[in-house]
Amino acid sequence: xxxxxxxxxxxxxxxxxxxxxxxxxxxxxxxxxxxxxxxxxxxxxxxxxxxxxxxxxxxxxxxxxxxxxxxxxxxxxxxxxxxxxxxxxxxxxxxxxxxxxxxxxxxxxxxxxxxxxxxxxxxxxxxxxxxxxxxxxxxxxxxxxxxxxxxxxxxxxxxxxxxxxxxxxxxxxxxxxxxxxxxxxxxxxxxxxxxxxxxxxxxxxxxxxxxxxxxxxxxxxxxxxxxxxxxxxxxxxxxxxxxxxxxxxxxxxxxxxxxxxxxxxxxxxxxxxxxxxxxxxxxxxxxxxxxxxxxxxxxxxxxxxxxxxxxxxxxxx
Amino acid sequence: xxxxxxxxxxxxxxxxxxxxxxxxxxxxxxxxxxxxxxxxxxxxxxxxxxxxxxxxxxxxxxxxxxxxxxxxxxxxxxxxxxxxxxxxxxxxxxxxxxxxxxxxxxxxxxxxxxxxxxxxxxxxxxxxxxxxxxxxxxxxxxxxxxxxxxxxxxxxxxxxxxxxxxxxxxxxxxxxxxxxxxxxxxxxxxxxxxxxxxxxxxxxxxxxxxxxxxxxxxxxxxxxxxxxxxxxxxxxxxxxxxxxxxxxxxxxxxxxxxxxxxxxxxxxxxxx
Numbered sequence: 001x002x003x004x005x006x007x008x009x010x011x012x013x014x015x016x017x018x019x020x021x022x023x024x025x026x027x028x029x030x031x032x033x034x035x036x037x038x039x040x041x042x043x044x045x046x047x048x049x050x051x052x053x054x055x056x057x058x059x060x061x062x063x064x065x066x067x068x069x070x071x072x073x074x075x076x077x078x079x080x081x082x083x084x085x086x087x088x089x090x091x092x093x094x095x096x097x098x099x100x101x102x103x104x105x106x107x108x109x110x111x112x113x114x115x116x117x118x119x120x121x122x123x124x125x126x127x128x129x130x131x132x133x134x135x136x137x138x139x140x141x142x143x144x145x146x147x148x149x150x151x152x153x154x155x156x157x158x159x160x161x162x163x164x165x166x167x168x169x170x171x172x173x174x175x176x177x178x179x180x181x182x183x184x185x186x187x188x189x190x191x192x193x194x195x196x197x198x199x200x201x202x203x204x205x206x207x208x209x210x211x212x213x214x215x216x217x218x219x220x221x222x223x224x225x226x227x228x229x230x231x232x233x234x235x236x237x238x239x240x241x242x243x244x245x246x247x248x249x250x251x252x253x254x255x256x257x258x259x260x261x262x263x264x265x266x267x268x269x270x271x272x273x274x275x276x277x278x279x280x281x282x283x284x285x286x287x288x289x290x291x292x293x294x295x296x297x298x299x300x301x302x303x304x305x306x307x308x309x310x311x312x313x314x315x316x317x
Numbered sequence: 318x319x320x321x322x323x324x325x326x327x328x329x330x331x332x333x334x335x336x337x338x339x340x341x342x343x344x345x346x347x348x349x350x351x352x353x354x355x356x357x358x359x360x361x362x363x364x365x366x367x368x369x370x371x372x373x374x375x376x377x378x379x380x381x382x383x384x385x386x387x388x389x390x391x392x393x394x395x396x397x398x399x400x401x402x403x404x405x406x407x408x409x410x411x412x413x414x415x416x417x418x419x420x421x422x423x424x425x426x427x428x429x430x431x432x433x434x435x436x437x438x439x440x441x442x443x444x445x446x447x448x449x450x451x452x453x454x455x456x457x458x459x460x461x462x463x464x465x466x467x468x469x470x471x472x473x474x475x476x477x478x479x480x481x482x483x484x485x486x487x488x489x490x491x492x493x494x495x496x497x498x499x500x501x502x503x504x505x506x507x508x509x510x511x512x513x514x515x516x517x518x519x520x521x522x523x524x525x526x527x528x529x530x531x532x533x534x535x536x537x538x539x540x541x542x543x544x545x546x547x548x549x550x551x552x553x554x555x556x557x558x559x560x561x562x563x564x565x566x567x568x569x570x571x572x573x574x575x576x577x578x579x580x581x582x583x584x585x586x587x588x589x
Contacts, residue, residue: 179569
């Protein structure tokens with residue numbers, strides 16, 4: 001039964017109980033692991049960002065006289081938010097009760113704030129896309145485009161507060177940079193989709209948005225890792241580390257491609273695909289890093305111990 | 318009215334005194350009567366019958382279907398019997414500043430007139446936010462019904478003037494129930510007594526309104542560091558940082574909009 005041999009045997013008797021680590025209870029996690037499923041919620045972090053930032057890009061590109069890009073971005077936003085809503089309802093333990101979210105509005109709950117944001121944003125994004133595709137009701141379309149853009153900025157960034165307002169160490173401790181990481185990732189995804197799905201003469205705004213987004217994403221990510229120090233390990237080690245690194249390489253490649261994208265349709269499409277993939281990988285990486293950090297008690301206990309030591313050291317305990 | 322009066326914050330103008338648990342682990346004998354009484358009274362479903370290999374602890378942790386959990390720690394010592402036993406009955410802390418309640422998007426989690434925190438089962442839609450927000454890993458989602466569950470501090474009993482089932486069943490008064498102010502006084506006396514008798518590692522955990530959760534409605538007397546029992550040494554309610562998070566989200570959202578504007582302004586001019 002026990003896999004220990006040799007060293008585990010003491011005086012002919014095997015040690016059946018794992019030795020308690022002094023800094024944990026049998027190595028058991030202090031926290032409960034999130035019940036959120038990665039395809040639903042990490043997927044939503046990506047798609048919600050893509051949708052919100054696409055709505056912003058669509059509105060401003062329309063103002064600058066671009067005709068093709070706004071249509072593509074509006075359809076993308078409506079599609080992404082539609083899938084998001086389905087994923088969010090699917091992730092509930094009791095999906096039939098999703099409307100209970102609308103009983104209250106609580107600013108102390110980013111999920112409540114997000115629910116109301118999506119309730120306003122979803123129909124606007126849908127109306128903007130429908131009007132753009134059919135060419136009907138242009139005035140309603142214009143109002144919906146503006147409304148979706150305004151709420152889109154919130155939809156793309158509130159998700160940072162959603163995950164950071166938890167006890168999960170890797171998420172909570174990253175709350176300073178996470179909103180910028182998510183904003184950058186959202187812009188680079190929206191720009192990437194524009195690069196991928198429009199002709200080069202119409203994708204200039206998308207390329208520039210992608211470059212801005214990718215630069216913000218890379219900067220925020222490196223600041224996050226540097227500030228967290230040893231607590232950044234869940235973002236760097238193992239499978240999550242590989243995912244985050246792949247995201248970084250793809251973001252950098254996509255950024256370079258976006259700068260050069262005016263020259264060729266192929267470069268433009270490739271860099272767009274790279275940026276979209278990178279944004280999705282970043283979200284899955286951040287999501288999994290949180291899961292890893294909740295699972296091992298050391299990520300909960302060590303920073304709290306350090307905080308206690310600092311407080312006692314300063315004599316204000 | 319004490320300085321930490323969560324029932325008043327929640328809007329109860331007139332309310333009974335705040336009640337809670339003082340769990341004195343120095344007299345816990347690990348009988349698990351609390352676990353059994355809790356399950357029986359609250360009709361909490363069976364949560365697996367297995368041998369964990371963790372001393373006498375086969376319940377392993379608090380969970381959706383485990384609202385009292387007795388921890389067993391065996392510490393090797395130089396004494397004649399070679400081991401120091403630590404036993405502790407863990408429970409929902411009913412925090413003064415409760416993260417689960419703050420983040421609940423449906424209002425299913427609520428503050429009672431007694432200052433305790435309960436889940437309204439008919440409202441909860443199983444979003445799972447409370448599960449990740451709790452700094453103690455107490456509340457959890459039950460597979461069978463998809464909703465979040467935890468200790469109610471026997472809301473149905475205390476309203477009728479009864480003692481919660483676990484405290485009623487405890488044979489050594491390790492679990493004490495009563496008005497929180499009284500419990501805190503009793504706990505201070507007890508911890509002083511233990512320290513004077515040479516139990517230097519005895520300490521109170523979560524009894525102080527100054528701590529990261531504003532003090533707990535269910536607090537403990539421990540004989541070692543909290544992490545030895547699987548408890549966080551310095552928990553802080555996550556929502557204390559939420560105003561700062563919202564400010565940063567606002568700046569990031571504005572930056573995103575500015576980025577889109579800049580991307581389009583320049584491009585538009587060049588096209589024209």
